[in-house]
Amino acid sequence: MLTQSGIKLAVHLMTNQFGNVVAKVFENILRRGPLTFQLIVRFTELTPQQVKRSLLVLIQHNCVQAFSLEQQDGLEDGPKANTQYMALFSNVLHRLRFSKFLKIVSGEFDAECKELFEGLLQHGRLTLKQMVEREKSSKREGICEDIVQENLLKLLAARYVERCPTHEPVLAAPVKDETTAKKRGAKSAKRNEESETIEQRVLEAAAPMEAQRFSIIMYTGSNVSRETSTNASSSMSVGGKRKPDPLELDRESAAEEEEVLLRANFEEFMRRLRHKACIENVRTRLDDGASIVLRAMLEATRSLEKKVPLSLNTIFEEVMKSEEGRGMTLDRVRASLVQLGCSSSARGTDESYSIDLKKIVELAKNDEVESIVLKRYGRDAYKMFRLLSKTGCLVETNKISDTTFVEKKDAPMILYKMWNDEYLQMEKLTVTGARQSKLLLWKVNKPCLQEHVLDELFHAALNLSQRVAYEREKGKELINLPADKQVMSLEERRNRQRSVTFVLESSLRELDEALMLFHDFEEPSLLKLDDL
Template identity: 55%
Template sequence: MSFRPSCDPLASSSSSNTWSPLVQRLEQEQEQRQRQQQPRGGGTMVPPSQYGIKYAVHIISSHFGDLVAKVCECLLRRGPLTHRNIVRFMEISASQVKNCLLVLIQQNCVQAFSVEHPGGDEDESRRSTEYMAVFDNIIHRMRFPKFVAVVSQELDKECVELFQGLLQHGRLTLEKMIDRAKSGQEDCPAQDATRETLSKLINARFVERCPDPEPHLSPPSEEEGRARKRTKFSKVAAEPQTIEERVLAAAAPMEAKRFLTIFHTTTEEDGQKTECSFPGVGEKRKCDALESDKELGSDGSQVLWRVNVQEFMHRFRHKACVENVRERLDGGAAVALNAMLETSRSMEKKVKTDNAGPLTINTIYEEVMKGEAGRAMTLDHLRASLVMLGCERGTDESYQIDLKNIIELAQNEEVESVVLKRYGREAYRIFRLLSKANRLIETDKISSTAFVDKTETSKILFRLWKDEFLHMEKVVVTGPRQTQFLLWKVNKSTLWPHVLDEMYHAALNLNLRVAYELEKENELLNLPIEKRSGPLEKRYNRLRTVRLLLESSLMKLDDAIMLFHDF
């Protein structure tokens, strides 16, 4: 049996017709193996990658010390544990473990929850408190400068200072915020200014109420298990499957209470409590909030507040989509996409939203005209830009954009750039060919389509396969003589986690290099400015240049990490 590749990998021929059933069977077997390897819903939490764990542990160690980092590492590697089990695995005192957990909970890096265990006699059950490391919140700590930059662009200096206090302390009550703002000011102005500043941050969705400190996680009943199986392959959104998702969903405050700006104040004349609300809160909503707070046994001054990371992830995802469209298409398409995202932002309930819209052409044009770059656009230019974006058009001239596709294109470009820098242009052409084809292709066909010598093609393919950038299938064809063929494919379901793990590794190395440079020049940094002259000034300037280079590289790398992990 002979195999003759055509110039087009997607072209049909007699040989491709012969190979098609075999290739389809191999791809089905591969998908089946992947499904079997995936963790079952409702089971244990899917752990982060190895270098992801090392990166998170390094962040905690540099911020809170080695002991806290060891407790965090234990939770990241072993999953949710009780206090007793952490003590047993760590072999340190119970009081030390308790203090470390309190620090991690205060900084939103650990979430406690109670879980019910079946008892031994008479169907009795018992509850235990377990602690779960929140990997995403740990990684977000490296993005605090980006958060501050967003707040400083939209709000005033007082909001930035209060926001930085929340980043530093993790979570604060209004009373603690007022105490921090009192320095050198009279009590009443400090109270009023702090309330107004906090209200601005809440109305901008930069700050939210803290989650439940210890939600109860009920074991799924048999009926819930059957319902989950029914919705597994349906279009209806399934319930959270992993322990982490279930705990975070149970701990999250109700949307109606998440951004309430109702505070209790005490007047100096009669000492009676009155309600203080700020713009954007209606009377009925205010009364409901006060009643709800009373039911929870807390007043407005005792409510814990923290930074709303989800809002910043929304903004960073939108920015990444707009910049990708600007580079791939043009400025007009970027302006149109940005207008759609700004208009539909309030409708997004989660960060990984697949589609934006639908929005009418008039609604989009109103938002476009708000920016300086969009005032020169006509309706016809806007329609052409929307067509260029691949927007789905409705009957009433409404448009919907596929954000998931934009993110996937950005991910493809990121991996292709890695292949180009690491393996060269010929490897880049081969990888791009396989990535676009998204199916198994034989070596000879790759060689002829990518215009690369067959011997060199084999070397490149084996090198990419060895570094886990490609998936390979061996096919043995029997006939007058037995022949072996190699089929290649870009398997994104396994490649993307591999690329993300390499990014965590690179981020860890950059952080370690920054720490090494600062430690090496520790004495120089402690010298007064007037004593840094001559050779010492050159060393200081060199250190500053190296640090800026490393930290800017880390910020760009973090953008790529968000692209694969958060978006």
């Protein structure tokens, strides 16, 4: 869901990180959709050299993906490929979450792993050789190639690092529709849908084979010394096909393997953050027992994104693994599953349950919107909004007032204020009879409201980001002032800047929690069935 405030936020982040020229190139691609090199030069009015350098920076930092689209009206010897560049809006937003990603890594691994991963976040993409050179050039002593390799193996096994996608995948040209006029009409109705899924198509085409995505061959000089794959122990699944051995795939191209680019796997981090948000929402909305059971189900398998069932015994065994869950009985686990709204099925004596995370995310969105309404409009507005949200249909003003016990004179003003801010929809109904009268009907349109709230969140994040940048720039100017014009000491100015920046950055991190809820947790990549 891309809004105007979202575009401005992304452009601001790019300007802060890489300067105006790179941001201008990115903004044109983001606003206009995939563009060829020639069109980027034309729209930005920059030189080809500036555009080329900007694209290299954006690709290096995973903010733009190049792809080729075959054109059917090409040369006589077949269709020609046309290289285009597509902006990756979500990857730009992830730059707000780098501190969250580092916190997850530091919570599982030591400082050396964190340092290695931080280098990937800073540089976007690195080869193993570049990682080794970067660590050797650091001031820390005792760092050797073997340590870097071992740390990289840990990050690959945890799926925090992955191979970079193909530099320029080729998408097949769309087949021209030669059917009836009725089908041609249907074709035009599907254009918006196709434009919405172009990013998904490109990313799927660019993604490396699953057998290679989290595997790499380690080298000492030119000899193969070690090979890792997160699929090594699970390449043979029951009823499944044997996956290719990465060592066999790469044996004939050892020289090319040394140049494999690696990057942070944003998808895995967002999945972890998504699960964490769902667990916290369940803890707040239900109780600790339900959150423990949900965490156990997510730990047992990551294939629950689309209601994959787990047996009750498997869930109970996973609950027992945690310290908090050891005090729970089987009946308590079963009761928590009912609380969570898990769908159940039985085969003989075996009970199985499945959870719908999408439903939990939707409930968390509702809670967030209601919280905004409560803080912005007060308790009476909160009660009326909650009633309309649960009802889901048009309700007349007096009925809302009677049901929520809000004064009849206050209810229309509060409802009108929420409607004016696009939190409610209003319809006027004219009633004819002995005396003609007009009734006002109100409802909550959740899809439209969520898009509006997302735009407000983007706008708030933009304001906070700009304020952080302003405070940092202001701090530099104060430090560089002549001594006779300085009111505070250098230490006092630095302390003030640290405290102000800390508060702003903390607020931005909290706001980003809501941003992820309304934007990132609904992405198709997080709703795939095969999470393993």
